[in-house]
Amino acid sequence: MYHKRISKFPEDFLFAAATSAFQVEGGIDCGGRGVAVHDLQPKKPGITDFSVASDHYHHYKEDIALMKELGLKAYRLSISWVRIMPDGESVNPEGVAFYDRLLQEVVDNGMEPIVTIYHFEYPQALVEKYGGWLDRKAIDDFERFATVLFENYGDRVKHWLTINEQDHLLKISGRLGFPEALTGQDYLKAAEQANYHMCTATARVIKKCHELLPTAKIGPVINPMPALAGSNKPEDTIAAMEFNELSTYYITELHCRGEYSPLHWKYMEDRDILPEIREEDMQLMKENTPDFLAMNYYLNQTVAKSQKKEFGYHDKAVFINEEPGIYKIVENEHVPQTDWGWNICPEGLKIAIMDFYHRYRLPILITENGLGAYDKLENGEINDDYRIEYLQNHLTQIKDCIGMGYPVFGYCAWSFMDLVSGREGMDKRYGFVYVNRNNEELLDMKRIKKKSFYWYQNMIKERGESL
Numbered sequence: 415m416y417h418k419r420i421s422k423f424p425e426d427f428l429f430a431a432a433t434s435a436f437q438v439e440g441g442i443d444c445g446g447r448g449v450a451v452h453d454l455q456p457k458k459p460g461i462t463d464f465s466v467a468s469d470h471y472h473h474y475k476e477d478i479a480l481m482k483e484l485g486l487k488a489y490r491l492s493i494s495w496v497r498i499m500p501d502g503e504s505v506n507p508e509g510v511a512f513y514d515r516l517l518q519e520v521v522d523n524g525m526e527p528i529v530t531i532y533h534f535e536y537p538q539a540l541v542e543k544y545g546g547w548l549d550r551k552a553i554d555d556f557e558r559f560a561t562v563l564f565e566n567y568g569d570r571v572k573h574w575l576t577i578n579e580q581d582h583l584l585k586i587s588g589r590l591g592f593p594e595a596l597t598g599q600d601y602l603k604a605a606e607q608a609n610y611h612m613c614t615a616t617a618r619v620i621k622k623c624h625e626l627l628p629t630a631k632i633g634p635v636i637n638p639m640p641a642l643a644g645s646n647k648p649e650d651t652i653a654a655m656e657f658n659e660l661s662t663y664y665i666t667e668l669h670c671r672g673e674y675s676p677l678h679w680k681y682m683e684d685r686d687i688l689p690e691i692r693e694e695d696m697q698l699m700k701e702n703t704p705d706f707l708a709m710n711y712y713l714n715q716t717v718a719k720s721q722k723k724e725f726g727y728h729d730k731a732v733f734i735n736e737e738p739g740i741y742k743i744v745e746n747e748h749v750p751q752t753d754w755g756w757n758i759c760p761e762g763l764k765i766a767i768m769d770f771y772h773r774y775r776l777p778i779l780i781t782e783n784g785l786g787a788y789d790k791l792e793n794g795e796i797n798d799d800y801r802i803e804y805l806q807n808h809l810t811q812i813k814d815c816i817g818m819g820y821p822v823f824g825y826c827a828w829s830f831m832d833l834v835s836g837r838e839g840m841d842k843r844y845g846f847v848y849v850n851r852n853n854e855e856l857l858d859m860k861r862i863k864k865k866s867f868y869w870y871q872n873m874i875k876e877r878g879e880s881l
């Protein structure tokens with residue numbers, strides 16, 4: 415079918431960029447901040463920790479001025495739980511005041527703040543008290559934290575995001591504070607229990623948001639990697655469908671319908687990893703579904719049937735390469751990769767938008783998309799044409815989707831400025847703004863606009879007409 419293309423993005427489309435608190439702020443000893451789980455994790459050799467990051471904590475005014483110059487309509491940021499509640503329970507006025515100033519600065523500069531409540535940064539104190547997400551007490555603490563944010567910033571924030579990339583989070587024990595000894599089947603069981611608590615907590619927080627801020631909108635941030643079938647064998651298409659179900663839909667079925675996906679349920683039953691469930695939680699989920707789906711998209715996967723006969727209990731893997739007997743990840747000659755081996759497939763973003771809208775009929779906000787690369791500062795300039803090409807190709811898919819009638823209402827490029835990558839330190843840069851530091855030295859921390867900064871600035875101005 416041929417679809418008529420739109421000439422420009424809609425006038426109210428939220429062209430935006432994103433960061434997360436622990437990756438950009440630094441200042442870990444400032445303002446009474448508590449200890450987060452990731453602060454205590456060992457770092458890979460040669461890779462910086464998050465203690466200074468891009469020092470946005472001290473440079474936020476200068477950074478927000480650059481956002482304004484870039485022409486952003488919105489800025490997606492996260493709020494550090496341990497700045498607001500250093501021990502996970504009591505409120506720290508200095509932390510509340512910091513985000514009050516920061517959000518006000520965003521608003522005063524004509525941008526809308528989009529706030530992620532929980533972006534990987536979990537209070538160590540709650541892990542020590544009761545094991546964190548392994549215990550249902552975590553649901554109450556998450557609701558208390560979110561309530562403080564709604565009460566203090568609800569006058570300025572219209573779009574709230576609950577938990578960033580829950581699936582990803584559940585696969586990284588170092589961010590959850592799970593005991594080291596938890597492996598194999600025990601790890602999977604713990605992750606299913608934590609998933610259930612997070613989904614219940616999300617429903618509680620959606621309910622609270624709707625009660626306190628009736629005009630605000632709230633949704634979870636998912637990270638789909640929509641699978642392509644490894645061949646035209648029918649069994650590979652089925653494997654791809656099972657991959658999607660077990661890597662993303664298993665969470666969104668709970669968020670959007672308050673039900674377990676039947677395939678996910680069977681998966682848990684077969685492996686004896688069912689969580690403890692209460693009827694009242696399931697009811698809460700059914701009654702408190704999201705207003706929109708927020709989507710981080712970087713890569714997709716290509717999947718084929720795995721012919722193995724036994725179950726596997728994979729361990730703490732970030733990307734699950736194989737579910738024995740169900741699927742395995744295979745190479746795809748049509749899909750190039752980044753320097754870090756992430757597939758580059760702009761069409762995957764279109765597939766994700768179409769699939770999720772078909773299933774849930776919810777508006778979609780793209781909350782992350784970008785290219786991590788080794789940028790070179792040469793004669794004071796960064797010519798990141800590769801990043802421009804990546805962003806351009808993905809934005810084209812979104813423009814097509816809008817033309818086809820899918821309600822995508824915003825796009826946050828990852829990231830506004832260089833920050834510390836989740837696992838790869840400062841070498842893997844994503845920003846429109848270069849930060850002059852590296853893994854070994856802080857240098858002068860100067861902000862330098864990359865070529866992509868000017869490209870995005872123009873793209874926003876012409877609302878993507880030339881895409």
Ligand code: BGP
Pocket residue numbers: 434437578579582710782786828834835836837838842
């Ligand atoms: C997402 C996270 C971000 C960011 C991004 C890039 O999973 O939400 O916080 O880190 O991925 O990943 P990385 O930093 O590992 O390259």
